[in-house]
Amino acid sequence: MVLLAVMSSHCPKSGLALRSGPSWGPNWPTVKQALMRSVKKLSLRSKNITSPRVRDMEADSNQTGMPSLKRCITQGIKQLYQTQQLCDVTLVAEGRMFPCHRAILASVSLYFQRMFTSSFKESREPEILLKELSASSLQTLLVYIYTGELVFTAGQATELFTAASRLQVMPALQIISRFLRESLAMENCLEFYMLAYSHNYRPLLRTTLSYVAFHFKHLSESPAFLLLDFSALISILSSDSLAVKSELAVYRAVRCWVRHNPSERLRKLGELMAHVRLPLMTPVELAEVQGDMEEFDQPVQLCWEELRDEKRLEACGGLRQGMYHEGVVCIGLPKWSEMSLGNEALDSHVHFFDLSTEQWEQLPDLKSLTFPGCTSMGHKLYIAGGRYLDNSCSDNLFVYDALWGRWSQLPSMSTTRVWHAFHLCKNKLYAAAGWDIMGPLASAECFDLERKEWVPISDLPLSLAYFASTTFKSKLYLIGGETNMGDPDMSTPFRGFLFYDLVSEAWNQVLMAFEFYEASAIALDTCIFVVGGLSADTTHGGRQFTGRCACLLEDGTMNQEVCIPPLPISISYPGVARWHKRIYVFGGDYNDCYSSAIHYWEPGLLTWTQCGACLPDPNYGAFGFGCVELKVPQKKFISLCQTKSATSPAQ
Structure with a gap:
């Protein structure tokens, strides 16, 4: 027997619902909430009682132990159902009769709301015959409507889903759908798919x-x-x-x-x-x-x-999904000690790492371009900005299409940028902060992939450098780093993070008790993972390379439920990518020595695991701004896709 309630949270391990606080919030309306809203509206219309006074009365009743209005309504509705008093309509299923209340049914079910408010004769009928609906399913839904408790077995879930969908009891439908999603297996997935398809219920269908x-x-x-x-x-x-x-x-x-x-x-x-x-x-x-x-x-x-x-x-x-190799692109950088002005042989090599086979494949290089912004969508890799070997900065935007194996140029940014945040979210590319030849930037802009144009977005509240960045829940995060607060000669650590909300189109600032400097970040499930970087400045030799890792919630607090071990090596700005439930770390910087190691970790593991493969060229290192997931077609499809020879972007 599975017990699910509006005020419950499901426990996948036990299959039971554990009572908790009001976890569903306003998106999970119950009949009690609907009636409470009605009562509040009536109160607001009263000339003698104002809304603050109603709230004061409820607060006083809680302090004195007297029942609150909400509790009275909840208990009253349950009592009306149990005693069948004041019923004004009877539902009939499989010959069984269920006396009910039109107002209560209409407050939860769109089906009954439209029926009872229409001009058709059904709106006035004392009995409503519900054909093709089992009496047991109807009774279960009525108990849920009147008491908030949804009780069913796994074997009853699909029949109950059908009943809830037909009667459009949306809160119950969402609860049952979640149960079905958590129960997905090879033996039932086609049945659940057909169920979702026949009712066009998109959450379960997806x-x-x-x-x-x-x-x-x-x-x-x-x-x-x-x-x-x-x-x-x-x-x-x-x-x-x-x-x-x-x-x-x-x-x-x-x-x-x-x-x-x-x-x-x-x-x-x-x-x-x-x-x-x-x-x-x-x-x-x-x-x-x-x-x-x-x-x-x-x-x-x-x-x-x-x-x-x-x-x-x-x-x-x-191509279909299975016709691609899933992997990570790393834009390799030549070691600092080997970089020299005008040395055109020191291109930034672009390599693709197949995560399933741990094999490397070289892609067309970026000509003498270092520290660009890098992001991807499917089989397309986007590169923005960066620095050339003559120390000039770039405002160019390039796209590499793995289907055709070639680079092409898109409209340029409004300003040159290097070491900047560059991410894709909701079919737009976002470039923020970074450096130009004058110093740190506080500006930001986005590129609409459909309209093929750049537009400015709100400036950051402060210029920021040496930060980590990622996207999470439709927000662009810039974590830690350093700010000069308007004074180029006075840089200070930034103990906090900025995030740009794509909905409100505004930057927000959140302070933290600790700092991140030259770290890398990536989102996985419900957390943001920050790896590597430099330690806080001390009086003994300044900052030190570290293998520190942290798991942050979206409000910036540490997630105490997830324990991520430190990296086995101390590095700054490692390349990070995710694949399935794993986080991969590629290379990283240690002074002018680059690491060639590749490690991965997934939640639940106590240590990082080192891959058998390493970076393909010991003279080049992976860097946090040039490491991103990409899909590359299998070799059997390359001859079909790549009709022309691959080309590199112009310098």
Whole structure:
């Protein structure tokens, strides 16, 4: 038996709900909250009682032990349900009758609200017959509406989801959906997907589709796959997130589905084949398809054969998720001791690290460019600003498309920047702070990827340097560092962080009791992890390199529930990236000696693990501003995608 309540939080380990404070907040309305709002509105309309006076009365009742208005309403509603007093409508399901109250039903259920406020005769009927709704499900929902407690077994969850969706009891629907998401497994994911699809409930639909896409090849061979609804199957086949390494796996899934009931499904084969990306197949794979189509008497149309490779890829919708290698791009920097003015041989090498195989692959270099901002989206790598070997700074914005294996230039920033924050969020690139030839910057700007233009955003409240940066919950974070507070000769540590809220479009400042200097940061799950950097300045030799790691909540406090061990090496500005639940650390700086090591850690581990691989070139180091995740197509698709030779951005 599973007990879930509005004022509860679910415990995944035990499968039970543990009572806690009001964790759902205003987005989880209950009938009590709805009636409380109504009472408050009536109070505000009264000439003799004002809103502050109502609050004072409630506070006094709590202090004296007298029941509050909220508690009276809660108990009163429950008593009305138990005694069936003042009922003005009766719900009927499977022959069972449930006396209820129109106002209470309408306050929680959109279905009943629209019914009772309409001009149709149902709004006045004393009995409402609810067809195709079980009496047990209705009773469970009524107990929830009147008491706030939702009690059901795992076996009842899908039936209850259907009932809550039909009656549009949205708080109950969200609770049941969360339970189903936490219960996802190979044996039930297709059933839950069909449930979400048939009710068009997007929170559950997104989760189940992602799960099905990741396990597509295995699920497509299961009996449950053969029972999928046609439109639901189309939704899966059209997804870019299918984890298949060959489009042949998608076609074979279609073939199995059709052959399961050929008399009904063969006529739908043509529509299904429109979602199979034939241009991604090899000649051998296409031969298998053509042979089957002759058997089905369904000729294959290969109109895309005359298209150029780039147009062919666009025509079929692009590569699937499983056709990429997931990894990290590191922009290697030459060691300080080997950098010399005008030495064009010291390009910043760009390498891709395949995280699943721990193999390196070199990408087209950045010509003599160091310390740029670096971010990515899917198979596109964006580079902004940076410094050339003659010490001049760049305002350029470049994009590397891993599909076509080439760099191209986009409109430049409004100012030159180096060592700046550069991140992508909500289809916009954000560049903030950093340096130009005059010193630290407090300006910021963003580039709209759709409109292809830069626009200024609010300036930082102070100029900042040597900070860590990341994005988290639609906010851009600049953590720690150093500020001169308007005086270029007086730099002081910044004990705090700034964040730019993309919703309010404003910077906010939060102070902390400790400082971070030349550290790197990355967000994972519900926390921000800050790794490496320099220790606080002391009277004995100044700052020291450290392996310190910290886990911060979004308000800047330390997360005491997550213990992250220190790095096994002391470095500043290491390259950091995430993959699944892991945080990877690449290289880092120790004076003018760069580390070549790669370490990873994931929550729950007591130590960092060193990878067998290291940085590909011992003369180059990875740096925090030039390390980011990227998807690169598998080699079998490169010849399809890359029709022209890769080029490097101009200097």
